[in-house]
Amino acid sequence: MGRLIDLCKQKLGGAVISAHEQHGDETVVIHKDAMLTALRWLRDDEATKFDFMMDLTAVDYFGTRPREERFEVVYHLFSLSHNHRLRVKMPVAESDPAVESAVTVWRAADWFEREVWDMYGIVFKGHPNMKRILLYEEFEGHPLRKDYNIRKRQPLIGPEN
Amino acid sequence: MEDKNQLDLNTELMVLNMGPSHPATHGTVRFFLKLDGEKIVHMETEIGYLHRGFEKHCENGTWTQAFPYTDRLNYCSAPQNNVAYALAVEKLLGVTDKIPARAVYIRTIMCELARMADHYTNLAAGTLELGALTAFIYFVEARELTWDIIESVCGARLTSNYIRVGGLASDLPEGFAGHVKSVFAKNRVFWSEFDKLLTHNRIFLDRMRDTGAISREDAISFAFTGPCLRAAGVEYDVRKASPYLAYREVDFDIPVGTTGDNFDRYLVRMEEINQSMRIVEQCLSLLPSGPININDASVRNPSKEDGHTYMESMIFHFKNTIEGIQVPKGESYVPTEGTNGELGFYLVSQGGGKPWKCRVRPPCFALTQAMGHMCTGSYLADIIPTFDMINLIGGECDR
Incomplete structure (x- = not known):
């Protein structure tokens, strides 16, 4: 197992559900x-020092995983001083698609979280402005969910005034 | 507002909508502004006007069918998107080391040509929006010459669709090195012309210097990458930090700014054009001969000739086209240095011929997010150079 995985297991203990290293990505x-x-902790600790939240997205495992872990929110972190990377994921249940916002950790999280809400319908609690970003407010549904049909069409509705 | 003469002036805030189709911004974006006179008190940025459902489309096609979509992300430097996607798929397949050296060098050349073209486009549009039409014409001419090279390789100026998983669509055309040499000679003359026109130009300096600045700490927190991060004094370039393609074999420098303002971003881009030319020239002198595609018919289609001659090759053509290349279950992320910053594809495969998830990390998404942070407190006119140097590309930001 990689060094970062060991560090996380040591520090976070039971909070780590699982860990793997594939193609060199921890x-x-x-x-x-x-x-x-x-x-x-990952941002502040001297050994990890992940000062960049490079990417934040979600994956919908609809139909391939139990409903309690249907979604997965995925962070890609990068540390400038150590030049190392880590992928951090968390499973999210279909019945309770809400997680804590990381806006207070990295300012970059703001828009990335809004996009995850827009596309997957996962709410980030504590986000200052949790609204759609790429689609319009009147849009119904979350298009990157696997049960959103690609052929579905919706009229483009502008703001009322 | 301390001045006595201004006490009776009405300072009620004015609400102003800028965009989504503003003549002085390239890219479709809307700024919602609250102004106190000409000072920006509050600014909100609204994007999404160019959203096409990139990810949804990729998830519903084969791995190969995603290439034309990646062209349309940052369409000013399409080969880089092709390469970034191909690298991520190859990582999932575990064939990264088996890509022939010639293909690796050609990919590097295409990436750097694309970087030059993208910087020319960005600086052309930027100067135009500041009213410098002459500089615009010069930059665009240099860009067209660069795009001519790309066109000679893949038949298209913008939507190159040139890279394939496991190799390339075609080899370089005859006389490529000579073509590049003649274009670079002209581009170097152009470069000194831009430099004379702009770098010491008082009007240009007044608009660019000390506007849109961001500190090193804030740039990192906003996940800035690329020229905008380097302008803020952070020496981070994926080509140096985690070299991919042939970047380990070539010699080049990373220009770094100090103040993080628009002028530094301009200087960084100008120098990167020179460095890209250096890289292309080195790659051309190192360019090995040999095959351009991986010798594995389940990854890269056998040649058309073989497909029409041998039964097995024909079967692979059918299977790769209809079912898609079979990518084992797993996930991968490969960071690459796009023109605007870190461009990475996060791919998830559940096995089979289609991506389960095809996420692109769009560099200008993170940059555009900080527009409000950089412009609040400055003047309305400063939005234009700041937005120019952020280089929002709608196709990439909105996907």
């Missing part, structure tokens, strides 16, 4: 409730 899966603390 990945840790962390429990939803411990995520914000974990992210803050």
Whole structure:
């Protein structure tokens, strides 16, 4: 196992659900409730020092995983001083698609979280402006969910005034 | 507002909508502004006007069918998007080391030509929007010459669709090195012309210097990458930090700014054009001969000739086209240095011929997010150079 995975397991203990290294990418899966603390630690600790939140997205495993872990929110972190990378993921249940916002950890998280809400319907609690970003407010549904049909069409509705 | 003469002036805030189709912004974006006189008190940025459902389309086609979509992300430097996507798929397939050296060098050349063309486009549009029409014409001519090279390789100026998983669509045309040499000679003359026109131009300096600045810490927190991050004094370039393609074999410098303002962003881009030319020239002198495609018919289609001659090759043509190349279950992320910053594809495969998830990290998305941060407190007119140097590309930002 990679060095970062070991560090995470040591520090976060039971919060780490699983970890793997594939094609040289280190990945840790962390429990939803411990995520914000974990992210803050990953940013601040001298050994990890992940000052960049390079990417934030979600994946819908509809039909291939149980409904309690249908979604996965994925962070790609990068550390400038150590020049290392880590992928951090957390499973999210279909019945409760809400996680903590990381806006207070990295300012970059703001728009990325709005996009995840827009595309997957996962709410980020504590986000200052949780609204759609690429689509318009009147749009119904979240198009990157696997059960959103690609052929579905909706009229483009402008603002009322 | 301390001045006595201004006490009776009405300072009620004015709400102004700028865009989504503003003549002085390239890219479709709307700024919602609250102004106190000409000072920006509050600014919101609204994007999404060019959203086409890139990811949804990729998830519903084969791995190969995603290439034309990637062209349309940052359409000013399409080969880079092709390469970034191909690298991520190859990582999933575990064939990264098996790509022939010639293909690797040609990919590097195409990436750097695209970087030059993208910087020319950005600086052309930027100067035009500041009213410098002459500089615009010069930059665009240099860009067209560069795009002529790309066109000679793949038949298209913008939507190159040139890279394939496991190799390239075709080899370089005859006389390529000579063509590049003659264009670079002209582009170097153009470069000194831009430099004379702009770098010491008082009007240009007044608009660019000390506007749109961002500190090193804020740039990192906003996940800035590329020229805008380097202008803020952070020496981070994926080509140096985690070299891919042939970047380990070539010698080049990373220009870094100090103030993080628009002028530094301009200087960084200008120098990167020179460095890209250096890289292309080195790659051409190192360019090995040999095959351009991986010798694995399940990854890259056998040649048309073989397909029409041998039964097995024909079967692979059918299977790769209809079912798509079979990518094992897993996930991969490959960072590359796009013109605007870190361009990475995060791919998830559940096995089979289609991507389960095809996410692109759009560099200008993170940059555009900070527009409000950089412009609040400055003047309305400063939005134009700042937005120019951010280089929002609608296709990439909105996907």
